[in-house]
Structures are given as C-alpha cells and as structure tokens.
Amino acid sequence: MVGERDLFTRIDSSKKSYLRTKSTAPKHDMALGPRIIRLPEGAVPDYVKLTPYQEFCWRMMGKTVTARMKPNLRLELALMQAHMRLRPEEYTAYIWMTTLLVGVLALVTALIFGGVLIAFLGIDTGMTLLFSIVIVVLPAVLTYVVLGALPNSRAKTRARDINKRLGAAMSFISAMASADVNIDVIFKELARQSIYGEIKNEAEWITRDTELLGSDILTAINKAGQRTPSNRFQEFLQGVVTTSTSGGQLKPYFLQKASQFEKEAKLEIKAQLETLGLMAESFVTVVVAFPLFLIVIMAIMAIVPGAGGNTETTVLLLYLVVGLMVPFSQFGFIFFIWNMTKESTM
Numbered sequence: 471m472v473g474e475r476d477l478f479t480r481i482d483s484s485k486k487s488y489l490r491t492k493s494t495a496p497k498h499d500m501a502l503g504p505r506i507i508r509l510p511e512g513a514v515p516d517y518v519k520l521t522p523y524q525e526f527c528w529r530m531m532g533k534t535v536t537a538r539m540k541p542n543l544r545l546e547l548a549l550m551q552a553h554m555r556l557r558p559e560e561y562t563a564y565i566w567m568t569t570l571l572v573g574v575l576a577l578v579t580a581l582i583f584g585g586v587l588i589a590f591l592g593i594d595t596g597m598t599l600l601f602s603i604v605i606v607v608l609p610a611v612l613t614y615v616v617l618g619a620l621p622n623s624r625a626k627t628r629a630r631d632i633n634k635r636l637g638a639a640m641s642f643i644s645a646m647a648s649a650d651v652n653i654d655v656i657f658k659e660l661a662r663q664s665i666y667g668e669i670k671n672e673a674e675w676i677t678r679d680t681e682l683l684g685s686d687i688l689t690a691i692n693k694a695g696q697r698t699p700s701n702r703f704q705e706f707l708q709g710v711v712t713t714s715t716s717g718g719q720l721k722p723y724f725l726q727k728a729s730q731f732e733k734e735a736k737l738e739i740k741a742q743l744e745t746l747g748l749m750a751e752s753f754v755t756v757v758v759a760f761p762l763f764l765i766v767i768m769a770i771m772a773i774v775p776g777a778g779g780n781t782e783t784t785v786l787l788l789y790l791v792v793g794l795m796v797p798f799s800q801f802g803f804i805f806f807i808w809n810m811t812k813e814s815t816m
Contacts, residue, residue, distance in 0.1 A: 520560065527567035528560055535563045548621035551699035552628065553671060565617045573610035580605040601786065625699040631668040632700040637735045639669045640728035647721045653710070654680055654687040672698055688714055702731070749807055757799045764791055
C-alpha cells in the first residue's frame with residue numbers, strides 16, 4: 471500500500487508530478503543547483519497542518535500571542551529537536567488556550583464541590599474557600615507547566631532513544647562504509663531502517679536536505695548536528711564533517727565510534743539499573759510508608775478531643791492527603807520511572 475511505503479519511495483514514484491511545476495528561471499542549468507518551484511496559490515505542505523483543536527487555539531489566541539510574545543529561540547529549538555512541527559507562536563497559543571479552558575473547568579468544579587462541602591458536610595466557609603482556590607489554581611498551573619515542558623521532554627526522550635540505538639546504527643554505518651558506499655547513500659539507506667528508531671528520523675531529515683532542498687551532504691550533516699537533541703549523535707556528525715574536510719578516511723572513524731558506543735551502552739545500562747533500585751527504595755519510603763503514618767496520626771488527632779486543635783480542619787487536611795497527596799505522589803513516581811525506561815514510540 472502507498473501509506474506503508476517510506477518517504478523516499480513515495481518521492482521516487484511521484485517524480486512525474488514534479489515535471490508539471492513551473493520554474494521561475496526560464497533557462498535552468500543543472501549546475502546552478504536545485505530548481506526553484508512555484509507552488510499553486512494557497513498550497514501548504516502537509517507536514518505543517520494543525521489538528522482541529524490546534525487550529526481552534528490559534529484562531530482564538532493567535533492575535534494575542536503574536537502581539538505579546540517575544541522571540542523565543544529556546545522554544546523554537548526544542549520544537550525542532552522534538553520533531554513537533556509547530557511554530558513557537560502556534561504552540562504558545564495552544565498552551566495558553568488549553569490553560570484557560572482547564573482553569574474554567576476547574577472553577578466550575580470548585581464551585582460545585584465547595585457547595586457540597588458547605589451544604590452537606592458543614593465545613594467552615596474559610597477552609598472551603600481555601601480548598602476551592604487550590605482546586606482552581608493547581609490544575610491550571612500544572613497544565614501550563616506540563617505543556618511548556620513537553621517539547622523539552624520529548625526532545626530528551628528522542629535523545630535517549632538515539633543514544634540507546636547509536637551502537638547498533640554505527641554497526642550498520644560501518645558495514646556500509648566497508649563496502650565503499652558513499653556517505654549520502656549510507657544515510658539514505660539508514661533512513662529506510664525503522665529498527666533504528668529516532669536515528670532513522672534524523673537520517674531521513676539529512677536525506678531530505680540533500681535530495682529535496684539541494685544541500686550538499688556535509689552541509690546537511692552539519693545542520694543535523696545542530697538540531698539533534700542527542701549530544702553523542704551531534705559529536706558523531708561533527709566528527710564526520712571534520713574527518714571529511716580534513717582529508718581523513720571515514721571507515722576507520724566509523725569503526726572506532728562503533729566500538730566506543732558499544733562500551734558506553736553497557737555502562738549506561740548498569741547505571742540505569744542502579745537508578746531504578748534507588749527509585750524503588752524511595753518509592754517505598756516516600757509514597758507508601760510516609761503517607762500511611764501521616765494518615766494514621768491525623769486520624770487519631772481528629773478522633774481524640776483536644777489532641778489536634780480544630781477537628782474540622784484536621785478532617786479537611788486528611789481529605790487533602792488522601793485525595794491529592796497520595797495519588798499525585800504515586801503518579802509522579804510511576805511517570806518518572808516509565809519515562810526513564812520506556813522505548814521512544816514517536
């Protein structure tokens with residue numbers, strides 16, 4: 471099926487459609503570089519299309535973001551490293567609109583829940599108001615923080631996936647180089663191998679720069695080194711450029727890097743196992759034992775007269791511990807361990 475073929479197979483099979491485009495240069499010479507293509511009016515590449523919800527956020531918040539947002543090179547780099555095909559302005563509008571919607575929903579929930587506390591449980595109005603403010607502010611703040619950190623989180627996830635598969639990919643590259651295959655063909659073939667995860671996507675972008683944008687292979691590799699989220703892969707790509715421009719041979723360089731990355735992978739696996747052991751011990755202490763002791767102490771304080779001051783306040787704090795502290799702490803540990811060990815599927 472067409473949908474199952476990779477990017478470059480689709481490009482090769484659709485070359486006839488490119489012949490119907492118009493060139494702005496009347497007498498084009500192949501030595502001048504890539505042909506300048508004039509697309510039909512209103513044509514937009516498929517990869518920049520927004521989802522319906524993102525389009526809604528941009529329509530609602532686009533003008534506000536454009537008027538108030540300052541240039542954010544860090545966000546732009548994070549979006550590029552995460553392969554999130556959004557402009558910084560579009561993503562900022564998405565964050566602001568989502569935070570606003572979550573805040574409105576939290577406000578409605580707080581009003582309903584606060585009325586229930588006052589009407590049926592007889593909780594003090596001041597404590598109910600404080601609890602309602604927490605319900606309103608906490609989800610909105612968490613939404614803003616999580617969405618703001620999402621590009622960096624995805625970029626780090628991609629970096630871990632690249633580092634994890636770099637040794638195997640280097641074996642593939644060194645094997646191709648041993649057969650005297652050109653470096654541009656090596657990256658093109660690497661872009662066809664889905665088993666290498668995010669390294670395949672990085673190689674695909676390099677081939678895109680050479681075959682579609684007309685860049686030479688060293689320029690494309692240098693750009694890939696600047697936008698990749700993995701420092702190790704960046705060092706490897708910069709080494710390829712340096713070795714090629716200085717007149718060195720790439721085959722010994724690839725073999726040396728393959729051996730180096732294999733040794734580093736073993737050390738990283740050992741360090742990861744030690745980290746998981748430490749997190750398991752911390753989980754038992756912080757998430758299991760401490761909340762249980764705290765709940766028992768607060769329950770005794772609420773039952774025994776005069777042991778802990780206001781009984782209603784103690785009961786409300788007990789609700790907060792059971793309803794918010796315990797679930798959020800467990801979710802935090804589970805998410806951290808899952809994010810640290812999972813395979814990248816983006």
